Amino acid sequence: MDAALIAALRNVLGEAGLVGSGSRLVPYESDGLAMLRHTPEMVLLPRTTAEAAHSMRLLAEAGVPVVGRGAGTGLSGGATPVEGGVVISLARMRDVLEVDPAGRLARVQAGVVNADLTRAAAPHGLFYAPDPSSQMACTIGGNVAENSGGPHCFMHGSTTRHILGLVIVCADGEVLDLSEPQPDPSGYDLIGSFVGSEGTLGLVTEVTVKLTRVPPVTETLLAVFPGLDGACDSVSDMIAARLEPSALEILDRLTIQAVEASVFAAGYPKTAEAVLLVELEGSALEVDVTSKDVLAILEQRGAIELRKARDPLERRKLWAGRKGAFGAMGRIAPDLYVADAVVPRTKLRRMVARTAEICRERNLRLATVFHAGDGNLHPNICYDRRDLDEVKRVLEAGRMILQECIAAGGSLTGEHGVGLEKLEGMDMLFKQADLATMCRMRDAWDPERRMNPGKLLPVRACREVRTNPLPGVEARDAAAGAES
Amino acid sequence: MSTGKEFAPPDATPPQADPIAHARDLVDYAASLDCIHCGLCISSCPTYRISGRESASPRGRIHLMRAAAESRVEADADFAEEMDYCLVCRNCESVCPAGVQFGRMMELTRDGLESRRQRKLSARLARWLGFRIVLPSRLALRLVGTLTRLMQVTGLARMFAPALGAAGRALQSLPALPPARERALLPARNRGLRNTGDSDARPALFMLEGCAQPELFGHVNRSTVDALCAAGHDVHVARAVCCGALHAHNGELDQARQLARIYVQEWVRSCAAEGAELIPITNASGCGAHLREYGELLAGDAQCGADAARFSALVRDWSELLSPRIADGSLKLTAPTNVSGPVAWDDPCHLCHGQGVREDPRVLLKAIPGLEQVELHDSESCCGSAGIYSLLRPADGAAILAPKLETLANSGARTLVTSNPGCQMQWLAGIRSKGMDVRVVHLAELVQPTQRT
Amino acid sequence: MDLHAQLTQVVGPGELDMWDGDAGGNLPRVAPNNIDEAVECLRLAHSNGLAVIPEGLGSRRTWTHQPKRADFVLSTRNMRGVLSYEPGDGTLSALAGTTCAELEQCVALGGHRLTPDLPRPQAGTIGGAVASGHSGFDRLRVGPLRHHILGVRALLGDGTLAKSGGQLVKNVTGYDMHRLYCGSFGSLCLLVEINLRLFPAPEEWAAVEFHAESRAQAAQAALDLEEMRLPLDAVLIQSPTDTSVRWTVLAFLSGRRAVIDVECDRVHSSLSDSNVKLEMQRGTEARSKREQCRDLEWDEQAGWAHLRLGVHPTGLPALLEQLDTCFAGSVAQFSIQPLIAEVQVRFEEPLTDTQAVAVHDRLLASGLNFHWRAAPDSLRSQGDIFGSAPTGIALMQRLQSTLDPQSVFARGRYLTGL
Structure with missing residues (x-):
């Protein structure tokens, strides 16, 4: 990196705002997807939009690629640094700028942690609805970049439905x-x-978000099933019956065991083959009416145990277990391949069973935990990166699962994003023309393609359409204007 | 019980270890693999929250340790600085779904770093004095205590502190030491009060007075013993001085093991003499968390290992003995006369994160009649004391305390309650620097069981 | 070969007529029967440097400016039909030329209701609704239309067929191009296929109507209803009419029957407590009342000039204050949804050009976010019926020139030259 550029950046950001070299750069080499690594040239830590913009201008002049980073909890390699690039981290932009209870909105710096936002809104009876499982660490800026989901997005919708405004550098x-x-x-x-x-x-450096009113009543049910089929069928039945719970989550046996061994032990029965978490929100009456229908379906689909959270503490525990599930898998496997496929909710049972089969055939251990209500599967395949044959089998299984999901009308990713990890799959889902059109949009924003290059869109697709506005257009329009 | 070698002064020339080579012995590589890199810990980390640097977050530090073990990174000055910057508050352990033992990993890494560090002679001498001479010896501690009080009373402390550099700053950050009468040690045996009608005898306890507690806050130990005796426990007071927690946290694992051995052996002898398994207790959270680690610390010790494991399994914080009695109604507390206005409880890190004790102190506080309580937001985050961290890195310690002081000011509390001498000192220093009117007390000073007839 | 003949060659003689639209005279209007034919039409335009106006049934023709230049109109009216409706998944995929009424009927069979719930569903296509970003009457309940588009297929100016999204309720694969297209008024692409998320059809409907002495009182009544946390689809306040001097408050509820029963009682007793005389309807009556109100918002046939104002609800009090100044001296009827801070203004007597320009100038000066739907021609030719240029206009222009570099889609119909 050019010494003059570094000096100029240091001038903007101060000594503490720039990590220029040495071992301190190493932890930035990957995000939550530790498999893919690249050490950045530099990490910038602006405190304000102005600092970020000033830095960006200097980097633009020098033609340096830029990767934005929140908490680095993403699971698709979206924040993995790129060749010759710097990282701009939002970690020092953590101010909640304004909470407006009357307008039910908040303005925050993009580095504010998701859970901190809800904490700031809580005194006003409000909350920020999207709740990715990493919400205690992940940032709103990262959520915006990834359009993050979470269990309660089943009712409230993913991040995009909660964003009222942005400040973008x-x-x-x-x-x-x-x-x-x-x-x-x-x-x-x-x-x-x-x-x-x-x-x-x-x-993104600042975000205006919509805050949602805390529902008068929240009810959390835990249904235990002798197998995944019953749990999946229950969910499909609820969707088909047009019931509207706020969250529907399924955990399988291996996941339950990992969670129960962790600090987030939630009291899921350790011998259960599958549990289904159902949450209902609304007025007491709405919850009561829906809950009856839900219980009838659960019983009919063979739930062997039904439990209702008695108090907020128990409810929090049930959810903490679900949200800690991914991390808890560290106990059962040195490495984990996390898929994020989506399928129509009518296909849940079949896809979950096929996923298990694909792994069984390849002698792989599978832990499954997913947002069933949205049809968003998270098969977690356990492996050890030192076993090269196993790695090969995992990648093969991952590819097959994706292929089958797409064949069933599904998609590559429901909330983790494409990043680096799912680039290959983009060709399975989209045609060249689709990808080329997306590239055109990108070129309008970033004609030099310096922002997080090589992510989301396969490079090939972008190379083929270097569109430039035709010089003749304005002239022609002007002529037409003169005629009329 | 110490060999001459251990008490030998440091060599004039530091060991010429190559700082890069053999990074593997810095790190428990197998433990680092438990971390799945999910990052849930990072926002819980006080040093990450301040610096925004991932290398100053738990995940980042583990990443560095792992990279060092894989020879992908040098254990250079930046590496060492990020490890030193860590408070070892273990907040990250409380939120880690994979159960990564971060504190233990950090102790190992610091120990490895210490052995290859090239410290200045004066620093080496100070460490040698502190860790090897003063902390393990009651006599030396008393001497330092008495001298300090003398300097404080005469005003010499204030006069000379500026000339003493880091030591002077440390001297100034100390609270006013109490008079000798308050610093008196506890009797070796304290009998519990018993009613004739008591159906079951309360278990006998084995209490650690600690190194700093008697000098700084001697009355806290007395209040603790009084409360436990009033609740019917016999309390044996250990003669061992320092538990070795400070050593373990600061790269002196060998000395920490030695101190642990001394303590476990005394406990074994006392149990034998009493013909019962005494429950080891402490009222200092930092010590308590470390005592619970003895089993791990001495795992390879043929002589002491099994005893240490048994010992660790029995260790309790003193509040854990009393809170069930409040719950079952067999213990009542009296209204304290020494407190006015709202009180706020601040969880010491090594009580909540290190020992998982969160409810018991709250149960005790709730049981005190007429006590007005306010909750402190983020009460589980570190105050910046972190053993001797605030002495070694005063600016960082103060930066970590700053947001908590603000929270305290906003809470309206007039008394801050904690249960660790380090935290008490840190809060006192912070409150003094801000000119706030808030008292700092140990929980034991408020818990006064109703005298039974 | 002239344009007429060329187009006829693509679609056959039956699907070409003349359009008595804008840009100074009649234009040929072509209605391809399928996507392939539509591609041919666009390629024709692309290779001959022609400008195209996309439309569905043309019901929102007056919602945009007159284009700077146009050569023919491309209508999706023949590209109609439901491609897939998955009742078990609550999703729908349809060709863009399908009318909302057809879709409503289709999804009703599976127990769903169509979002957006638009005025006069038989008169407009779903493609037109998306292209104009027209959110439904039940926006309070379900949010804006753009939140419910799961994916689209669109034709770019050069005839490229490109999809984005899918038919899945949750999906983050690739850019949300459909968000960009929604509300772009045909200035970026021709939408040919739309995938939507559906909502359950309610078991029961209810309509509540009462009067308030003033606008402020009516607006407060709406806020009070919201505080009760009722299952509200819409709350509307209407300005006094010929027959009444008071403001009317209308609330529409829907949901599970058992819930509506109880909630209606709650509304009843709460309003009776404050001595408000109310009318309450249930079932089909409530539904037709609701449709009547919904359709009033957009009654093209009446030929009324009509515009929409919207702010974030925080700005509602200020917005209401500004109404008086902006519309002083004109016979404007207001129908306001206070909870989403949306105001529909109708002029039931034709506006003279002078009046229209006066109102328009005051709106521009107010800084409010407005859009003339059915504007007098004098304004439509002026080029700012969407208000003044917003932040990011330069980026929007770049987006248009990268997606449609040859200006196949007629320029100038959308804001500031887009």
């Missing part, structure tokens, strides 16, 4: 201030198309 260092919330701003939906763009369009 564009690739050239320009600040795009879209923070003023408007129901239908005129012009193209820049916010909607930016959310979920995985850091390839710009760096």
Whole structure:
């Protein structure tokens, strides 16, 4: 890295705002997907939008690629640094700028931790609805980049439905201030198309979010099943019956065992083959009416035990267990392959069974835990990276699972994003023309393709369409204007 | 019981260890594999929250340890600095779904780093004095205590502190030491009060007075014993001085093992003399968490290992003995006369994260009649004391305390309750520097069981 | 070969007529029968440097500006039909030219209701609804239309067929191009296929109507209803009409029958406590009342000038304050959804050009976010019926020129030259 550039950046960010060399860069080499690594040239830690924009301008002049990073909890390699690139971390942008209880919104710096936002909203009877399992660590900025989900997105929708405004530092260092919330701003939906763009369009530095009223009544049910089939069928039945719980989550036996051995032990029965967590929200009456229907389905589908959380503490415990599930797998396997496929909710049972079969055939251990209500599967395949044959089998199984999901009308990722990890799958799901169209949108934001290059879109797709606005267009329109 | 070798002064020339080679002995590689890199810990980490650097987060530090073991990174000055910056508050362990034993890994890494560090002679001398001479010896501690009080009373402390550099700052950060009468040690045996009608005798206890506690806050030990005796326990007071927690946290594992051995052996002898298994207890959270690790620490010790494991399994914080009695109604507390205004409880890290004790102190506080309590937001985050961290890195310690001082000010509490001498000192220093009107007490000072007839 | 003949060659003679639209005279209007034919039409435009106006049934023709230049109109009206409706999954995929009414009927069979719940569903296509970003009457309950589009297939100006998203309720694979297209008024692409998320059809409906002495009182009544946390689809306050001098408050509820029973009682007793006389309807009556209110928002046939104002609910009090100044001196009817801070303004007497320009200038000066739907031609030719240029306009222009570099889709119909 150029010494003058480093000096200029240090001038903007101060000594504590720049990690320039040495072992301190090493922990940034990967995000939650530890398999893929690349040490960044530098890590920048701006405290304000202005600092971020100033840094970005300097990097643009030097033509340096930039990877944005929140807490680095993503699972698709979205925050893995790139060749010759720097990381801009949001870790020092953690201020909740404003909580407006009347307007039911909050304005935060993008490095604010998801759970801290809900904590700030809680005194007003409000909460921030998207609740990724990593919510105690992940940042709102990262959530925006990935369009993160979470168990309660079944009812409340993924991140994109909760974003009212953004401040974006564009690739050239320009600040795009879209923070003023408007129901239908005129012009193209820049916010909607930016959310979920995985850091390839710009760096988000401030976010205006919608806050949701805490429901009057929340009821959490735990249903124990002798097998995954019954749990999956129950979910499909509930969707088909158009019931509207707020969350539907399934955990299989291996996951239950890992969770129960951890600090997040939730009291799931250790010998159960599958548990289904059902949460209902609404007025006491709504919850009561729905709960009756839900219970009838659970019983009919062969639940062998039904438990209702007695108090908020027990409810929190049931959820803490679910949310700690991924980390808890560290106890049962040195490495974990996490898939994030989505299928139509009518296909749950078949896909879950096929996933198990695919792993069994390859002698792989599978732990499954997923957002059943959204059809969002998370098969976690255990392996040891030192066993090369096993690694090969895992990758093969992963590919097969994805292929089958896509054949069933499904998709590659429901909430983790494409990142680096699922690039290969993009060709399975999209045609060249689809990807080329996405590249065109990207080129409007970042014509030099310096923002998180090589993520989300297969490079080949981008190389083929270097679109440039035709010089003749404006002239022609001007001529037409003159005619009329 | 110490060999001459252990008490030998440091060599004038530091060991010429190659700082890069043999990084493997820095790290428990197998333990580092438990970390699945999920990152749930990072926001719980006080040093990450302040610096924003992932290398100063638990996951980042484990990543560094692992990379060092895989020879992908050098254990260079930056590496050492990030390890030193860690408070070992173990907040990360409380949120780790994979159950990574971060504290234990850090102790090992610091021990490995210490052996290859090239410290200045003065620093080596200070460490040698502190860890090898003063902490393990009651006599030396008394001497230091008396001298310090003398300097404080005469004003010499204030006068000379600026000239003494780091030591001077440490001297100034100490609270006013109590007079000798309050620093008196406890009797070796304290009989519990018993009613004729008592159906079951309460288990006898084996209490650690600790190194600093008698000098700094002697009355805390007395209050603890009084409360336990009033609740019907016999309390044996150990003669062993320091439990070795400070050594273990600061890269002196061998000395920590030695001190652990001394303590376990005394416990074994006392149990034999009493003909019963005494329950080891402490009122200092840092010591308690470390005592629970003795089994691991001495796992390879043919002579002491089994005893240490048994010992660790029995260790309790003193509050754990009393809180069930509140719950079952067999113990009542009296209203304290020494407190006015709302009180706030701040969980010592090594009580909540290190020992998993969260409810018992709260049960005791709730049982005190007429006590107004306020909750402190983030009460489980570190105050920055962290053993001798606040002495070694005063600026970092203060930065970590700063947001907590603000929370305290906003809470309206007039008394801050904790249960660890280090935390007490840190809070006192912080409150003094901000000119706040808040008392700092140990929980034992508020817990006064109703005298039974 | 002239354009007419070329288009006829693609779609056959029956699917070409003349459109008495904008841009100074009649234009040929072509209605391809399938996607392939639509691709051919666009390629024709692309290779000959022609400009195209996309439309569905043309019901929102007056919602945009007159284009700077246009050569023919491309209608999706023949590309209709449900491609897949999965009642067990609550999702729908349909060709863009399908009317909302057809879709409503289709999904009702599986127990779902269509979102968006739009006025006069038989008059507009789903493609048109998405292209204009037209959210439904039940927006309070389900949120804006853009949240419920799961994926689309669209034709770019060069005839490229490109999909984004899928037919899945949760999916983050690739960019959400459909979010960009939603509300782009055909200035980026021609939508040919739309996938939507569906909501359960309620078991029971209820409508509550009462009067308030003033607008402020009516708005407060709406807020009070929200505080009760009722299963509300919409709350509407309407300005006084010829027959009444008071404001009308209308609330529409829907949900499980047992719930609606109890909630209606709750509304009844709470309003009776404050001595409000109310009318309450249930079932089909409630439904038709609701449809009546919904359709009033967009009654093209009446030929009323009509516009929509929206702010984030925090801005509602300020918005209401500004109404008086902005519309002073004109006979405007207001129908306001206070809980989502949306105001529909109708002029039931034709506005003179002078009046229209006066209102428009005041709106521009107010800084409010507005959109003339059915604007007088004098305004439509002026080029700012969507208000002044928003932040990010330069980026929007870049987006348009990268997605449609040859300006196949007629420029100038959307805001500030887009």
